Amino acid sequence: MPASTLAGLALLRSGECQRPRLILLAALAGLLCPVAASSAEIPLYPTGPSQDAAFVRFVNAQAGGLEFSAAGANTRTKLSPEQPSSPFYTVDANTRVKGRFHAGGQPASDIGLTVKPGEFATVVALPGAGAVKQAILREQPDDFNALKVSLALYNIDPQCGNAGLNVVGRSAALFEAVAAGSLQRRALNPVSISVQLLCNGKVMPTTLALGALQAGQRYSVFVVPAASPTGATQRLFITSDSVAR
Amino acid sequence: MPLLSTLIAGASVLVIGDSHLSKPDYLIKSLHDELSRQGALVHSLSACGAVPSDWLGSVKMVCGAERIGNGPVTLVLQNASTRPVKPLIAADKAKLVVVVMGDTIANYKKEFAKAWAWQQVTSLSKEIVSSGATCIWVGPPWGSEGGQYGKTYARVQQLSNFLAANVAPCIYIDSLKLGQPGGWITVDGQHLNPAGYQAWGSAIAKAIAELPAPNKP
Numbered sequence: 368m369p370a371s372t373l374a375g376l377a378l379l380r381s382g383e384c385q386r387p388r389l390i391l392l393a394a395l396a397g398l399l400c401p402v403a404a405s406s407a408e409i410p411l412y413p414t415g416p417s418q419d420a421a422f423v424r425f426v427n428a429q430a431g432g433l434e435f436s437a438a439g440a441n442t443r444t445k446l447s448p449e450q451p452s453s454p455f456y457t458v459d460a461n462t463r464v465k466g467r468f469h470a471g472g473q474p475a476s477d478i479g480l481t482v483k484p485g486e487f488a489t490v491v492a493l494p495g496a497g498a499v500k501q502a503i504l505r506e507q508p509d510d511f512n513a514l515k516v517s518l519a520l521y522n523i524d525p526q527c528g529n530a531g532l533n534v535v536g537r538s539a540a541l542f543e544a545v546a547a548g549s550l551q552r553r554a555l556n557p558v559s560i561s562v563q564l565l566c567n568g569k570v571m572p573t574t575l576a577l578g579a580l581q582a583g584q585r586y587s588v589f590v591v592p593a594a595s596p597t598g599a600t601q602r603l604f605i606t607s608d609s610v611a612r
Numbered sequence: 613m614p615l616l617s618t619l620i621a622g623a624s625v626l627v628i629g630d631s632h633l634s635k636p637d638y639l640i641k642s643l644h645d646e647l648s649r650q651g652a653l654v655h656s657l658s659a660c661g662a663v664p665s666d667w668l669g670s671v672k673m674v675c676g677a678e679r680i681g682n683g684p685v686t687l688v689l690q691n692a693s694t695r696p697v698k699p700l701i702a703a704d705k706a707k708l709v710v711v712v713m714g715d716t717i718a719n720y721k722k723e724f725a726k727a728w729a730w731q732q733v734t735s736l737s738k739e740i741v742s743s744g745a746t747c748i749w750v751g752p753p754w755g756s757e758g759g760q761y762g763k764t765y766a767r768v769q770q771l772s773n774f775l776a777a778n779v780a781p782c783i784y785i786d787s788l789k790l791g792q793p794g795g796w797i798t799v800d801g802q803h804l805n806p807a808g809y810q811a812w813g814s815a816i817a818k819a820i821a822e823l824p825a826p827n828k829p
Binding site for chain 2: 414415416417418419420421422457484485486487507508509511512513514582583610612
């Protein structure tokens with residue numbers, strides 16, 4: 368679902384508000400550039416938004432597919448097990464964002480949240496019967512760096528207290544003690560690795576190949592509840608934390 | 613090691629930026645002339661007040677300017693706008709794109725909007741690099757403190773550090789290392805006088821020429 372169609376979620380790129388005010392200000396004040404060039408006659412324009420950008424994405428932690436929609440919109444976006452995450456959509460900070468999760472056979476569940484300036488919010492549709500339950504996790508990253516990989520661990524499973532990730536084949540812990548309902552983020556060098564899950568310090572039979580992690584890209588690994596024939600009680604998946612254009 | 617100057621000679625170079633290229637005695641003269649002297653076929657295009665993501669589309673601005681090759685500077689007033697950079701690169705067959713931007717995302721009078729600035733910078737750098745062209749990003753100069761834009765040395769340093777960490781795969785040229793705080797006189801704290809633009813433009817062109825040529829097939 369293109370960002371432009373999510374009008375019900377009050378999508379507005381931070382800074383776009385500046386553009387109409389800028390043109391109007393310049394027109395009213397007669398501050399257009401003169402034809403005879405003069406270094407002193409330069410129009411005033413803002414050098415940034417009144418508040419930082421805010422972002423929201425939607426993630427499906429259920430075993431099957433589901434959809435989400437923006438309030439007032441007729442279209443729905445699918446979140447499948449293969450593509451469980453939407454990109455981050457830009458929203459107006461401090462403004463109510465509304466939508467709905469739709470899972471076949473389950474009552475639809477309303478989404479409602481407010482995102483702070485500089486915040487990246489993730490709304491997760493949780494496994495379970497009845498109306499789709501949700502968890503909202505928030506971060507305000509400070510680690511923007513095009514030369515490093517940014518990787519987060521989001522622990523969505525209350526049964527996996529203090530989640531951790533070890534690098535398979537090395538005695539290195541990538542993450543430790545990430546409480547259920549919380550996340551941690553770190554930077555690393557570009558690398559191709561697989562990880563193994565720990566819950567409460569115990570190595571779990573759940574691994575995930577993260578693939579070749581690229582510099583400048585941001586990723587999230589999610590720990591979600593699962594019922595597996597092999598007996599694993601958690602599932603891992605990785606998302607690319609892209610921003611919708 | 614081959615230098616970028618070997619790439620520039622005879623190559624098409626696209627320069628895009630903000631108001632620092634928008635008047636005849638600004639970088640659209642000095643930088644454009646210096647790159648031309650290095651043998652490049654230069655196309656410079658500016659839009660006053662534009663932020664990086666504005667160059668992914670066509671966004672109206674209050675003023676702008678354009679110059680092609682050895683031609684004169686054309687000032688654009690009411691119909692000034694950015695143009696989508698990828699079709700520009702394709703039309704010019706540009707091997708090198710030089711972006712001169714930073715002051716318009718510094719938020720001088722307010723708190724630095726980090727997430728917004730990250731989104732701005734990465735959207736443009738990814739767009740340029742996806743075209744296959746080599747990308748160079750030039751950060752803003754010191755300017756002088758105060759003035760109508762509220763520029764401060766601390767903020768422009770913070771912004772430059774941010775750009776240095778976030779413009780890759782574009783190569784970053786730190787204009788703060790090319791001059792001194794207050795060294796180039798400004799008319800409003802942000803825009804330089806003609807001598808300042810001449811000095812800045814020459815320094816940028818020299819820095820570009822001395823970069824290592826990228827390893828490309």
